[in-house]
Amino acid sequence: MTFLNRLVDKALKDPYVSTLIVKLEKQYANHFIGKNTEVLNLTGKEYLDLLRFADILCRSEKYEARNTAYKIISLLHAFYNDDQMFKLQAYNVLVKLGNFPSIEIVLGETKVHSDEIVIDRIVKETYQAAPGSSNIFTDTQYKLFEKMKDSNHFSFSGPTSFGKSFIFESFIKYLIEKKNGSDNIALLVPTRALINQVSMKLKNVINNKKYKILTKPVVPLLYKQSDTRFIFVLTPERLISYLSEANPVINYLLVDEAHKLLSETDTRAPLFYHALMIAKRKSINLYFSSPNVPNTEIFLQLVGNSVEETLSIKENSVAQNRFFIDCIEKRAVYFSEYGDEQVLEYSGYASDSHTNLKNAINILGENSPNIIYCNTKDDTIQYALEYAKTLSYRSDNELGQLINLVQDTMHEEYYLVDCLKKGVAYHFGGLPQRIREKIELLFQKKIIKNIFCTSTLLEGVNLPAKNIFILSNAIGLTKLSKIDFWNLAGRAGRLTEDLSGNIICLRIIDKRNRWENPDKDLQVIKDKSVGDVSSVLMTNQGKFYINIGNSIRNEPFTRKHVTENEKRMLDSYGNILAYHALSKTDSILRSKFIDRNNQAKEIINYLEKFNKVPEKILSQSSTIKLVYQNKILSSSMSLMNIPERTGYQECLDLLNTLCDLYNWEKEESGGRNPLVRSKAVLGYYAVLMSSWINSQPLNVIIKKTINYFDENSKQISINNRDFVLFEKENRAHINHIVNNVVSDIENLLRFKIKIYVKNYVDLLNIKYQKDEETIDIPNWDNYLEYGTTDLTIIELQNLGFQRHIASFLKNNYLDFFVMENGIITDFLENELKEQLQKSKYMQEYEEVSNTLGWS
Structure with a gap:
């Protein structure tokens, strides 16, 4: 063992080091919650000793030592960022760690002169240069x-x-x-x-x-x-x-x-x-x-x-500080890196959830970008609205443009407008993509300071912030796993802008999945280690391989109480297994099924004898049970042809046909958000479908849907509660419709229903080939995917343009696209750019520019 390694090991185990870090953490935690307690401050000697320890630890190959060095620097930065000694030592530590993005945060405009550090930096910048950019790898x-x-x-x-x-x-x-x-x-x-x-x-x-x-x-x-x-x-x-x-x-x-x-x-x-x-x-x-x-x-x-x-990789690029504030039990703690809880004096406790949240954001998130994770869509909207009410109106040109965009493309009564007027936004998967992107951009520019969100952040959306407030320890009704929690919490702190971020688990209401059992729920934040993960394909949990065999044969599962999600997953894996067995695909799913299901050979023989669906169709329809696909292929009855016209009645007829053939009332009626609770919902889908595939813009689709619910005295269920009669003048009812329309177009029309439509089109083609009939079947699955029957708009979307921009270009700038038999064969890109730059369509120019990489 080298002398340096011995020194590092000694420092990691030295109680004096841990005592110093705990004292520094206390100083930071109290500073963060607004309590500048002088008695906690480091002495001059302690400050210099911490810098020395950081210098030793950063030279190690051990991630624990390197993370500790970085943690020390990130905490000291809150108090000593103007001190020249700190800047020199922090610069040295960051160069040793190769954390080049953070150097500018520490140095600012200061020039540090140290030959050893400069040479070390030059060497790393030379050897660790990322391909094709000015960025340097850590x-x-x-x-x-x-x-x-x-x-x-x-x-x-x-x-x-x-x-x-x-x-x-x-x-x-x-x-x-x-x-x-x-x-x-x-x-x-x-x-x-x-x-x-x-x-x-x-x-x-x-x-x-x-x-x-x-x-x-x-x-x-x-x-x-x-x-x-x-x-x-x-x-x-x-x-x-x-x-x-x-x-x-x-x-x-x-x-x-x-x-x-x-x-x-x-x-x-x-x-x-x-x-x-x-x-x-x-x-x-x-x-x-x-x-x-x-x-x-x-x-x-x-x-x-x-x-x-x-x-x-276990090395951190951004340090994180962990807090829990329990407004119900009136307790605030900071979780030390050494496992101890440090009790804090917090002044923001109130008697209602909205005031608790407002106080926490104002005290802890003042002057910083904040993400507030709320779990459910309803909580996200309501907490954002109530918090926005406490703020003054903002005057900003870009914010005004986004407000106009929301009003013009969605609805003038949409709640997001109220929030944006105060510099607040909410963010979830049911918002139109262009609106989400504008929100994310304005958040990055710090024009929007607070974003309330659902688990869309867990999908990989790149939206970091200085602070993340976590109001719920669940996704939907399921507790956050360690991986999901740390993926969410990991948004705290922005590389290139922050040395550290703050994770605040905040209990503002006594309610299920809102940190209601702190002793148990807080283990996920106390213990930063994530254990090994597994797959049901490996573990065979819940007799997985028996049950996917039962799914293939359309037999009951081994357990009576199977959740809708479990059922869908077993059915999907059953379909994939069928494809692997029939296509002779060598997979872990197929091999383990043969090993762990003693009826495997019989089931595979049954598949080979019973199945008439071609492999290519099976491959693209893994969410649809084979039994229904085969019934359609073997049916001697006359099946409904795919209609040529795309009006409301044709859409409704097609939906009714699919509902019957694929047994939606059984297969798609379970869970919290089923496709079909009853056939009555198909009328609503037909309104959406006919408007969407006939190229109508979103605001028109929303207005048509509102009129449909009003004229047909339809009921709605707000917050998953009892059904009530829709009222056209009720703003909450309008917002419910708006959110559902956007979400249902994306998740139902363009995903679930599209898969059924494509499968039906493919199976009809097989039947007609078998009967030696030649019928040109319209590609309704394409209509649903692209939101149009217009082949030019489809072509433009294939070039990368979003649906609304494709329609805009077709209506205003089609001359810049050379067409032959409806296919684009040439594109006068430079000429289009020149014309758009001169035009009044600045919003559209910006979107086209982003799509084509002009900017």
Whole structure:
């Protein structure tokens, strides 16, 4: 052991070091909650000793020592940021850690002269330069990047603030340079919400003109004609669709937020697994990224790759301070890095939840960007509204533009307008993408200071803040897992802007899943270690392999009480297993099913004998039970043709047909947000569907829906309570409709219903081929995906434009697109840019500019 290592080990175990850090933590915690208690302040000697210890610890290879060094610097920065001695020592520590993004925070305009530190920095900046940019890898990022470069597949994890997206961006640049721009690359993201964010970022950082960044599973003819290569940003369902057709080969697949693959409650997990197994079958090189997972080899195991190429990062790029404030029991504590709870004097206790929240934000979040996690959509809106009421009106040009956008594109009575007028916003998956993006941009610019949100932040949305207030320890009705908690809490602190962030678990009401059992609930924040994670495919939990066999044969599960989520996941895995068995796919799902279900051979024989659905259709319909697909194929009855017209009645007829054929009243009626509680809801879906696929803008769809509920005396259920008659003049009722319309278009029309429509179209085509009939079946699944029947608008969306911009370009600037038989064959991009710059359409120019990477 070297002298330095002995020194580091001694410092880590030295009670004097821990005593000093605890004292510094107390000083910081009291300062944070507004109590400047002089008696807690460090002496001059203690201050210098802490700097010396930080200098020793930062030189270690041990992540515990390096994290402690960084923690000391981050805490001292709150009190000594103007002290030259601190700046010199902090600069030294950050260079030793390779944490270059934080150096400017510490130094500001100050120039530090130290030959040793400057030389050390120059060496690291030279060797650790990220490909194709001026950014420098931290030591840990550089170590990871070098390992990835030498691997055909890889899996890594790190804290939320580690910079996983930066690693992937740098790796893409490396692949382009190494392969001389010959390979196609794809990024797999868990939800649509992330597609635009990731693709826009890539357009800003990938400068190679040979590459086009696409977000649809279609390569436009315009790009096929030239020597173009592609970077795709796709969800699992879009990747499955892409790989099912004769498209350009994808060579590398980078999987973001890979822990979603392991979820036992997220019904998209089977789809994620299915997409990856298809990619593996196509011999695509797979690279996984996840937050805080210690056993990163699990993702490689699930797809059947060797497990040596992994790395789990535990070094922090941003330090975090942990607080719990219990406004019910009137108790405030700070959680020390050494495991002790430090009781604090807090002055913000009140008798109601809204005042408790207002006081906490005003005392703890003053002058800082804050994220307030509320769990449910209703809580998110109500807490944002009530907090906004306590603030003065804001006058800001960009805020005004966003308010106008919300009123013009959604509804003038939408509650978000009230919040934005005070510089407050709420953020959840049911908001239109362009509104969410504007909110995120204004938050980054600090024009919006407080964002109230649901678990959309856990989907990987890049939205860090100085402080995160966590009002609930659950997602929906399920307690936050350790991975989800630290993924959420990891948003506290912004690399390049903060040395540290603050996590405040805040109990403001005595209610279920609102930290109601602190002794038990707080373990998730007290213990920062995340244990190994597992997959049901490995554990066979709940007789998993017996039950997916039962699903295939449409038999009861082994347990009477199976939740709707569990049922959907078992059915989906059953369908995927059927596909693997019939296509002879070598997978862990198939091999373990054969090992752990003693009726496996009979079930596979049953499948081979009973199933008539082609493999390609099975592959794209993994959420639909085989029994219904086969009934449609074998039916001797006359089936409804897909209608040519797309009016309300045609939509309603098609929905009724799908409801009957696929037994929605059984298969889609369970859970908190079912597709079909009763057939009566199909009239509402028909209104949405006919408006959406006929290219109508969102505000028109919302108004049509409001009129439908009013004219037909429909009932609504606000906050999942009793049903009440819809009132057109009731603002709460209007907001309920607005939120549902946006969410239902995204999650029901463009996802669930679209999958059923596509399956029905595909099966009808098979039936007609079998009967030697030639009928041209309209692609209603495309109509639902793109929100139009207009082939030009579809073409423009395939080029990367969002639906509203595609309609705008078609109506105003179609002359800049050369069309042949409805297909875009050329694009006068420079001329379009010149004309848009001169136009009155500044908002549209900005969006087109972002899409095409002009800015």
